[in-house]
Amino acid sequence: MSVVKSIELVLPKDAVYLAGSGIKGQVVLILNSTLVDPTVRVELVGRGYVEWNEEIGASRDYSRDVICNNKADYVHKLKTFPVEDNWLSAGSHTFDFHFSLPPRLPSTFASKIGHVFYFVQASCMGREHILAKKRMYLLVQGTSDFHKENPLQNPLLVEAEKKVSYNCCSQGTICLQIQMEKNTFAPGERVIFTTEINNQTSRCIKTVIFALYAHVQYEGFTPNAERRSRVDSSELLRQEANTQIMPFNTTKIVSTLNLPQVLSVSSCTRDGEIMSTRYELVSTVHLPWSLTSVKAKVPIIITSAPVDPDGCPLPEGATPEQIPDGSGGGNG
Template sequence: METVSVFVPIPKVTKLELAFDDEVYLAGESINGKVILELNESLFLYSVKLKVAGKGFVEWIGESDENLDYSRKIHCSNKEDYFHHIFTLWGAVLKTCAPEVATPLAKLFQYTCNTDIDRTKCKIAQECHVHKKQNKSNPAKYRSISLLIIISKLLEDHDAEGLEQVLHAGPHIFHFSYKLDDALPSSFKGSHGRIRYYVRAFCTATEGTLAQVEKDVNVQETFNLNLDPSNKVSTSCEGFWDCSVSDAICTLCLQFPLILAAEKDISYWCWNFPGIAVSVTVDKSGFVPGEDIIITSEINNRTSRNLRLISYSVGTEIKYKAFVQEAFCDHYREFIEKLELKKVQAVIEAPPRQVTKILGSLQLPKPMFISDMSRCKIISMSYELQVTIPIPGHRVMVTASAPIKIGTTPIHFPL
């Protein structure tokens, strides 16, 4: 996933970084990390804050109506906001302690307003000299600042943040932890949409935001494949899926082996020649991100050529869902995009006119969108496993494919 970093430097800030304990977080887990701030001089700050947010959007330009004899472009878009929180890591003393000090301060302010107490003395500042740099014995290397009582300053300015505080030179580390909601979709980036989670750390002072850094968080949605309705055992299942027999069986029994079959002959003008027949067996059809798919291929090579290449791939069909306003009403629109998520090629040796058994594997990427997309209303996704064998010299290939499901809890096989 892409990481976006933004750093707005000032001379005294030499380093501002975000570091996470893990690369991928499951929905419901806590994001643990730290903010690293390094100063080459003392700096007056209000606070060091952290913003954690998650949002998704889809957008594309489409046709108004394909049945019309003219073309009119329309803008299709949709968005979702999952969470947005800002909290303080350091500073903002008065705001942080507001529940404890609000009541006594309110009584004190009210008392001073109702009596003839002279409040002008509260505006008499105390002069303080702060060293800037280099030789401390040189008076020219100091600057004078005036200090007022915090309570009087709060009464005068009604400052919600409280006064600035000094953060001394050197490295400073602020640890944080944020618990994610249980119902969050996975991080995703496509050509027409994106689901993004990010953490932003920033330093605030009187002048506003002095420095900030932003980093994406990879979130993996959770889904238990054992609870999926399609994993129910059916009386029509006989211990395997056979995608060449019935598509209905392919929607049941994720724990049973999946069998793919395909056959391709070679055609040249009006002549047909024997080609390739392939039978592929996968131990199951439900997987988790990062898992290895073990694929056994039985190749019946009826040609006169050696087969030297086989490829395993996982394709995905992404469906973007949006609304467009036409004639003062919203119309639902969809955009379907097909992509090859991951592909692995292997060199094999399949002699002519023989049956050869090949054992291969394909590791799924991490994180991935799960097959159950009920938690995301703007993007849905389905997956397909493909095994392809090209026939040398004929520009022909045979492909066996079948749908698979992605979850986060592996399938438990019955004893």
Template sequence: MDFFDILLDRQTPLFHPGDLIVGKIVISLSKKVKVNKIKILLNGIANVGWLEDKTSRNDTKYVHANKNYIHLDLILIENKSMEAGRHKFPFSIKLPDTLPSSFQDNHGSISYSLKALFDIPWNFEKSTKKDLTIYSNVDLNSFVGLAEPKTVSVRRSSGFELFENNNIRITLAVDKTGFAPGEPVIFTATIQNETSKDLKHIKMNLVQNCKFNIDNESKEIQKKISTIEYANHVAKKSTQKWLCSNWILPQTCPSSVDEFDLVKISYNLELKMTASIGFKKWKEKMFCYLFSTKVSLAKISWNTWMNFGCEN
């Protein structure tokens, strides 16, 4: 066998649930061979696992689980002879309408792949594999208020309760709460610094929250996906407005739809800053939840829903 591969009709192997996967298996032979079968397999599986400390001793146990989302086995030819030369075997597979998005992490993954098998008598089975990326679908037209602006205000003390004017007041506003990757997040952060110290290192972070669930066990980790930093600092006893319109949402795994799945993905939008109070560093953080899905009526892949809140 000189060549054996899976070729897809689209250049990038990115799909949504309900899409049609169209492609062909291409085989180049240097001589005539008898073939038991040639088939294509589509697999989608979640794998989750991590080391968990035992309570009784210092030992650890490995907690793990998996879940199949799709397994399809399609035979293209069976019990035939193939002449030397180049051969093509077209196939088309329709994805189910509901599938979770692809995801990869050290503690868990949701992965999809096509695998072609070439089985000939009295020989080892040959195979080739192509990984797929799938983004899940949700119609955001069913959610109300995504095109409306949203504002949240908080007040935080510097920690010196004996002093009345040691507060930091923050108002964060966005012009809408529905976004697509590649769109700018337009926001205004008004920071009123009543303390006697400057506020520095003011940043907005997009943070991905990953929660892995196995029965009654769970593990949570966070990853910073994107950051934009304010060019100035807020001097003591002053107020500044940070108007931002050039922070572009990156392409990243959409948030999970199924609350009870093995892998749960969500996003926080955090506003952070640092102030030197005595010998300590002080940080304030506000966040919003990002819920990423596909809009069926818009010419974009998937959108983002934000619901603001404050972290104590």
């Protein structure tokens, strides 16, 4: 029977940690018997990596792929807890810890090409090897200074118009407009917009789809240290409106999309970054009777304000236990 019965991490459930804020928790170690010369630790780790296969090209050898990858270390902090008299008795022992996240971090992220992940890991070591360990992954929301650079936002209007053909010799025009009070949002916020469809055809329009897309540009290197980039798009949110827009008529649709609690902030690629993200809201009018569609696209900016050193606001969905109080760790 192992001397360590269990080791657990106690952290607020489903908490979202804002870059620059604090992480407070406990390590609970339960022993079956006395442990001599123990080492009990907890570490905070944040890493990112990207990897994809890319054809070298017909000018070289089109039969082979080259692997492009890149990685980054964002944070690595370690705390070793003091143990009185260098031994722990059988039973339960509690160790308190506190870490401060760096003020500039990318958000937790996962795709087929790239990952950004954060975790807290507790471990208990004997004289020669690890006796037990426990890892918990964290949701971290990155921040940006966009709100400082653009304090005011004007109402936005985007229009798309398309002449469509149907019944061989018939033609008509579809005009699609998207109106928004603003196009800059924070993670967890609601995106409210109005879509106006002017149907100048003799056919009925039945389906309008709204979707939010993330376009991520990944930066990597080949084995020969050649810099490469790749853009990949994914649909984050989707909403379908079943409507009856009659011929030669205009209809308005007010829609709401609730953003996820954690999102990469809008950014441009800078030196040392492995990925950058931009967002786009797309309204699509499907016209099956003409085998075509009409799309209007609005660029959306996702931003998250940095932590105020004086106020230290909580991120959405977080709990008061996350606010740093300057306390250290100890054992019980």
